[in-house]
Amino acid sequence: MESLNRYVQELNRRTFLSRASIGLGAAALHALSKPSLLSASSRQSPNAPGIDGFPDLPVKAKRVIFLCMAGGPSHLETFDPKPTLARLDGQPMPESFTQGQPIAQLQGKELKCLGPQTQFSKYGQSGQQISDFLPWTAKMADEIAIVRSMVTDQINHDPAHTVMNTGTSISGRPSMGAWINYGLGTVSDNLPGFVVLSSVGGRNPQPIAARQWHSGFLPSRFQGVEFQSSGDPVHYARNPEGISRDRQRSLVSTVQELNQIRNRQHFDPEIETRISAYEMAFRMQASVPELMDLSDEPQHVLDMYGTAGADGSFAANCLLARRLAERGVRFIHLYHRGWDHHGDLEPYMNTCCGLTDKPTWALLTDLKQRGLLEDTLVIWGGEFGRTPMFQGKGKNPG
Numbered sequence: 001m002e003s004l005n006r007y008v009q010e011l012n013r014r015t016f017l018s019r020a021s022i023g024l025g026a027a028a029l030h031a032l033s034k035p036s037l038l039s040a041s042s043r044q045s046p047n048a049p050g051i052d053g054f055p056d057l058p059v060k061a062k063r064v065i066f067l068c069m070a071g072g073p074s075h076l077e078t079f080d081p082k083p084t085l086a087r088l089d090g091q092p093m094p095e096s097f098t099q100g101q102p103i104a105q106l107q108g109k110e111l112k113c114l115g116p117q118t119q120f121s122k123y124g125q126s127g128q129q130i131s132d133f134l135p136w137t138a139k140m141a142d143e144i145a146i147v148r149s150m151v152t153d154q155i156n157h158d159p160a161h162t163v164m165n166t167g168t169s170i171s172g173r174p175s176m177g178a179w180i181n182y183g184l185g186t187v188s189d190n191l192p193g194f195v196v197l198s199s200v201g202g203r204n205p206q207p208i209a210a211r212q213w214h215s216g217f218l219p220s221r222f223q224g225v226e227f228q229s230s231g232d233p234v235h236y237a238r239n240p241e242g243i244s245r246d247r248q249r250s251l252v253s254t255v256q257e258l259n260q261i262r263n264r265q266h267f268d269p270e271i272e273t274r275i276s277a278y279e280m281a282f283r284m285q286a287s288v289p290e291l292m293d294l295s296d297e298p299q300h301v302l303d304m305y306g307t308a309g310a311d312g313s314f315a316a317n318c319l320l321a322r323r324l325a326e327r328g329v330r331f332i333h334l335y336h337r338g339w340d341h342h343g344d345l346e347p348y349m350n351t352c353c354g355l356t357d358k359p360t361w362a363l364l365t366d367l368k369q370r371g372l373l374e375d376t377l378v379i380w381g382g383e384f385g386r387t388p389m390f391q392g393k394g395k396n397p398g
Contacts, residue, residue: 065379079131079146173217
């Protein structure tokens with residue numbers, strides 16, 4: 001394991017982020033081999049344990065919030081200015097660029113360069129170049145690291161998400177959230193260690209398959225739990241009318257006794273998972289409604305995010321992400337579906353950025369004010385960006 005130790009120690013921030021799911025999986029694997037103790041605030045809950053042992057490397061991040069802009073947010077209109085592409089705007093795309101490349105529906109068409117459809121400016125002491133579509137993100141230029149080296153060989157959304165979440169296009173592998181949950185467990189007694197929330201707004205909202213937060217070959221108790229952003233957050237968690245909490249507790253306890261008997265007869269990790277799931281579901285009946293009730297948030301906080309309550313918006317989900325982080329959830333995955341523009345790029349970029357830019361700023365600002373940002377890794381990204389060619393759909397370029 002010494003070579004693995006050296007490899008992990010040599011990882012810099014850029015490499016870690018560019019190999020997100022693989023790096024997170026390696027961290028969980030490393031936790032298997034080097035037992036040591038973290039601070040008390042980082043230890044897992046006995047009710048939802050990860051694996052025994054923790055990394056002996058200095059641990060800074062205690063949780064991850066992944067803000068996934070699903071559909072393919074254009075890097076060329078957000079964080080990646082291309083001066084040469086801007087000069088070539090409207091000119092034929094050089095064949096040297098497209099030869100041998102899988103360009104899908106553009107195959108056989110006359111391809112023209114499409115430069116960035118916005119202006120970029122430098123912000124902060126770092127001089128980060130950020131597009132005019134993201135004025136709120138620009139305010140925190142010195143708080144973020146922009147990684148422009150990410151690449152993918154996938155041209156379709158679902159397998160591209162799979163690569164981003166698992167490090168491979170092969171379905172059935174554990175997602176990065178499952179690895180973190182497996183390796184570190186959750187510090188919350190009443191909430192899962194891995195929670196997923198989604199919102200919609202923009203164009204062509206691509207569905208997100210549940211396998212994107214699956215545990216793969218890991219025990220299923222480490223998979224993500226999807227919360228509904230409005231209404232009942234978890235299906236079937238509310239007691240039927242006439243069933244008291246005491247009666248429900250008695251029922252769950254009886255079922256658990258039967259599960260324990262079965263597990264002693266035929267030891268099976270999935271029976272243990274079932275036992276954990278019943279207990280977690282019972283505790284969530286009380287904890288989740290309290291989590292989703294934003295009435296205890298001050299008005300200035302609601303205004304900062306731009307939400308009136310748990311209305312299913314990205315803004316509300318960002319506020320819920322902060323509340324989940326405060327309650328010890330290790331991995332919080334937010335999807336905003338609607339970035340699959342193809343055409344009419346400028347109006348739909350305005351729409352999507354209008355729905356997500358300020359809430360993203362608010363989340364980081366809120367985390368920083370509460371002392372959570374220093375040990376929270378916040379990732380903003382998508383499954384891929386856009387091609388540098390004009391597709392000709394809609395009234396405007398895209």
